[in-house]
Amino acid sequence: MSCSLTEQTCIPCSGEVPPASAAEIAELKPQIPAWEIISVDGVDQLQRIYDFSNFQTALEFTNKVGALAETAQHHPALLTEWGKVTVTWWTHALHGLHRNDFIMAAQTDDAAQGLTVSAPANPYG
Structure with a gap:
């Protein structure tokens, strides 16, 4: 491994790789030890839940991830609460995982x- 995943760039990926x-x-x-490999309808995916102190910070993070995704042209599923x-993260064209997902x-x-913070207490239930 020549450099860390954070220093690498996604490569264009089609269903042919x-x-x-x-x-x-x-x-x-x-x-990426905090990430889980899950299977949804037989498709392996990387998933992680991040905790924040409020909705505004969660939304700020969502927007940061969205900007990263646009730059890389590789898009995750995001659920903001x-x-x-x-x-x-998973590679839709491959119906599974690719190095890009780990990057x-x-x-x-x-x-x-x-x-991020430790699990917050939600005042809204």
Whole structure:
């Protein structure tokens, strides 16, 4: 591994490139330890829930991730709620994971620096 995931750039990806192999996933996953690999309808995805102190900060983070996604032309599923944001990365064209997803997960972690908190108490229930 020549440089960290946060320093890497997504490559254009079509359905013609292979998804990440089990060996590649085993190499990349330890670099984003807070992320889970989930399966939705048989499609492997990376998912993480970030906690924030309020809705405004959660929305600020959502917008930061959206800007990263636009720059990379690789887009996640984002669920913004009071005090938390769920981010899910996968490569739609491959119906699974690619190195790009791990790069974007690492960059998402960087975007959260200084914004996240321990699980907040939601005053709205």
